Amino acid sequence: MTLRLEDHGFLRGETPFLRDLPAEDCLHVAFVRSTVAHGELRGVERASALDAPGVVAVLAAADLGMRPFRPFDAVPEHFARHPLATGRVRFVGEPVAVVVAETAAQAVDAAEEVAVLVDALPAVVDADAALAPGAPALFADAPGNVVIHYDRGRVADLFETAALVVEGRFPNQRLASAPMEPSAIVARPSGEGLDVWATCQGVHVARHELAPPLGMDEADIRVRAAAVGGGFGGRHSIPVEFVVVAAAARHLGRALRWDETRTENLLTMVHGRAQCHELAMGFDDDGRIVGLRVRNLADCGAYPHFGPLMPFMSRKLACGPYRVPRVDYEWLAYATNTNPIGPYRGAGQPEVTNGLERALDLAAAQLGLDPLELRRRNLLGPGELPHTTVTGLTYDSGDYPAALARAARLVDYEDVRADQAARRARRDQVQLGVGVACYVSATDGRTEFGAVDVAPEDGTVTVRCGTLSHGQSHATTVGAVVAAQLGVGLEAIHYVDADTDLVPRGEGTGGSRSAQMAGSAALQAAHQVLEQARALAAARLEADPADWW
Structure with missing residues (x-):
């Protein structure tokens, strides 16, 4: 521990x-x-x-x-x-x-x-008001309050082979970061x-x-x-x-x-979410996805600075962990007289996942399939990875069906479903809800700064990173990586991350990237320190560094 x-x-x-x-x-x-x-x-x-x-x-x-x-x-x-x-x-x-x-x-x-x-x-506070003909404009140079409209046209015959098409309108309510x-x-x-x-x-x-x-x-x-x-x-x-x-x-x-x-x-403070996905998904007779259509209306608030980044990311992640051969995705970012929207806990991923997973539940009910089974049929298998989705995102590795199967075992899925059915049959006053959802979590891949310095006086190891811990325990996480590499105790690590005079550059913390990017940068720096130490020791001992492990 x-x-x-x-x-x-x-x-x-x-x-x-x-x-x-x-x-x-x-x-x-x-x-x-x-x-x-x-x-x-x-x-x-x-x-x-x-x-x-x-x-x-x-x-x-x-x-x-x-x-x-x-x-x-x-x-x-x-x-x-x-x-x-x-x-x-x-x-x-x-x-x-x-x-x-x-x-x-x-x-x-x-x-x-x-x-x-x-x-x-007059103020406009939602899509219906902001995008209506003749709506009051927040900015004189932006009639219609449209910030960015991404639309590559309709995909012809998107559902031509579909035996079933489910449709829905799935809002993601505005919320405070707090x-x-x-x-x-x-x-x-x-x-x-x-x-x-x-x-x-x-x-x-x-x-x-x-x-x-x-x-x-x-x-x-x-x-x-x-x-x-x-x-x-x-x-x-x-x-x-x-x-x-x-x-x-x-x-x-x-x-x-x-x-x-x-x-x-x-x-x-910037609010989060505030998207509405108008979504249609087609399935063949075996319950396999043949196509996906999404129209995403994204409220950016009064000043659309980072707001349009959220629907951009939603489109990238629209396929989830599933095998989706064709996608028609349109998004429209608009301004309203409300607090500006920014990234919040997933930055576009939860918004599109909400609509995707709810559509799968609708399809499972109409196809007479268990919601977990419908997902299993559509998950990309390990032999299909690496896989580049039609929205341009590459999944490098993983075993999505195995992860779903393990989750089902951990909650005793079959027993839970049986209990649910029994409660419904006897009209129990206490009912049981069972939800299934899958998603792919992407790491922000921007490069990051990491440095390792060893004090010659007492061997204290200073680790400097360009991320900033605000509850994620970076000192322990990154420190443990460096300590293991250098063969020192964690107590020897001094971690620095919150001063532009002491750390020359950095992209900050966000996008599930700190351990991956800052940790990897610090690991590489620790490798270099170890190589320097080996070279110095070899010189003093008149030995060949290549002979050292």
Whole structure:
């Protein structure tokens, strides 16, 4: 059994989160937000707030000179977002101004004194309203509120050989990421640069996103993270509030901090899902899939930055672990007057899996087959892998039928089904539900940084990685890989992952990639350290390194 390196500090309350860090030099920030879902922004009245106790400044977009930004280049330029609302507000909770005061309480009280002048416009909050002819447009250059429409035309005779076609409309409700720790940032001017502490899923990603709207070089920004209380994808991209706090810190020449409330987190952190799949699936007489048609309507919220990435990934993963010979997949990403959508726990995979698996259940009922048996007939076998799906995703290895069979044995599937049937037959007040679902989990394959250094004084091994642990236990996981390779105890490992000055690059944590990519990078670095050690030892012993195991 391996004892996790992280547990001692967390269980004893010794590992600091960002709110635990000393910040006596900081002024505090509170945001003034829109209470209107859609409207023309006519002005911000701040005189009363400026007279409030402890207030240092009340700042709007024009005061800070921040540039509009769009993290996802595939999104058309006219959807770029201003960190503070400029000209128009597009969802409830959008930040309009920022109050800086001596204490957090004073900042919050003064924010209540700021009047936001908005001429309300009609709002659209779902696909029916946003895509209707003549619908109110969120952006002047995007009539119809369409962000991206992916459509390669219909596949002719898709269901020509089908004995059965099942159809359905399968919505995925919008949900909040809701990590245990709300967002927080401390930004300190440092000469011409910035020293930033932030809750995030990757310090290098945060630095990369801060620099453009601030008009700064990334090299002039240092980003660090304390312990981070969860992310789930909602922290893949930084909130716009981080940009505003950083810009205000530079503007005032003072250290600032912002501690998000739970209400703010639920209101403004990117939401997840919000897709609707209109799906049809065809089967032959033996229950084998002959074709799949999907029309995916993906709500991106008011600012479609990473929102369109979700339906793109849904299309890639549309075949699941099944043998699907033909696919007709159309997706349409659109804007609404709601909180922006971002990645959340699977980033497109659960959305398409929901529709695919529910369609299989419908087909099983109509074909008179057990849902597990229908899936077994359609799963790719180990002899068919590697396999490239018609949507362009390659499955390298695996034994999907064996995994399904083992899952069935572990839950005593036959006995459970018998119990279910018996309860139904006797009209038992307590019924039993049985669900079956299969999916393929893909790892984000972006390269990652890993380095291993050994201190000559005491043999301490420092492992540096470009991912960022926020509950995944990277220090133990990656540390154990390096320790096993070097033949040292896990206690000899010092793990570093949350400082852009100490780790030169990184893609952060997300996409089920940390152990695979950061762990592999650290393993390769450990191999190199071992080879260097062998060469040094061989030189001292006047031996041939090739003779060493």
